[in-house]
Amino acid sequence: MPGKLIVIDGLDGSGKSTQSERVAKCLRARGEQVKLISFPDYGEPSSALVKMYLGGEFSDSPNGVNAYAASTFYAVDRYASFKKFWEKEYLSGHTILATRYVSSNAIHQMGKLPRNQWDEYLKWLDDFEYEKLCLPRPDQVIFLNMSRSVADRLIEGRYGGDESRKDIHEKDRAYLQSCQETAEYAAKAQNWRMICCDDGKNPLPLEFVTERIMEKIESRA
Template sequence: MTLGKFIVLDGNDGSGKATQSKLLTRRLSEESIASTIMDFPGYDRNLFGALLGECLAGTHGDFLHMDPKIASILYALDRFESSKTIRDALAMGKIVIADRFSSSNQIHQGGKIPAEYERVSFLGWLDRVEHEVLHIPRPDLIIYLRVPVEISLKLLLEKRATKNRLLSEGVKDTVEEDRTYLERSHETANWLATQQKNWKVIDCANQFGMRSVEDIHNEVHKIVGSLVKG
């Protein structure tokens, strides 16, 4: 049996990763292409995912300023817990769609490091930890949904206002509140997109604002189709 493909949808905050992952899964099902969807971190699924939920909520101190190597290991171990599930699905020939994966670790933890040369060194170290030490599956394709920082922040504020967005124990997500952190993460993602062959970037906004969900989905589907259907 031919191995399946591992596809990750990533993006900065407010880019609609979860929505696009679900739309892609549904579209593939309509085309009779077997697929499965996973979201990361696995807050309700994995031991380390639950711990990450507590950290992001501020339960264990200032997670934003925790050393990126230490923080990134927690995220990597969450994915490590799901590695067998991913490999089993790929062995069955399925398309595995992940809403965030190792790329999120690179983007957000790399965003903590101001100096570019230190950031590049960290990204190389993290790649070795995830894929050589822990043997976490490497995605065949990473689609990065790019949204300008100002729009991303605006979308998050609107989301909080309408849904009173909270994490574990009713504490606001301390990471998303830091503008500088988001800006550095955005810079890291743009750099990675120029360096990684398996990355494809979709700009989710134009001069008029955010593109429609349907328009973005059609571009996602086109990119995935070229991989899945050859």
């Protein structure tokens, strides 16, 4: 019996990494064997194309690399991670907790296409990553919904005020805004669990968000 694959996704700075660590702790305390994975897998050579793309080697702007091309860069990185680092554990029943996954392509790439092509893109993405590459389908995708202004404040200072260190996604405000729309669209279409992570002005307490995530996982609701 394969284990569970739970995905924690969200826009930049929404608390994905922080919450994934906290949720892994909770699941381990319940006796589950948990493997925490994260995408892109920056420490591995499989992320080379993603790094070239985000570093602006193909274009200064995210839109200079079309949605399908950019999606393949992220997909092959997932494939390599699966084969090298978590296939065995997953197949032997461990819980895999992923920070970002196939859902991130929908969030970050779909907005490059006109809205009337979004359904076609989601269908292609599903077929490419799950059917053709045979990556496992998640049991649940949990989306951390945090407004842009609050998330921006949380990650302020990450680069010590040096704007030049931001990647081509982080530099592009309009692009980041469009990701909110694609996330909402994909969440509805694919039944993601949305967790509200701020009150409009400030982030909600970390413990509160973790509890909401655990409720979703426990109830599979």
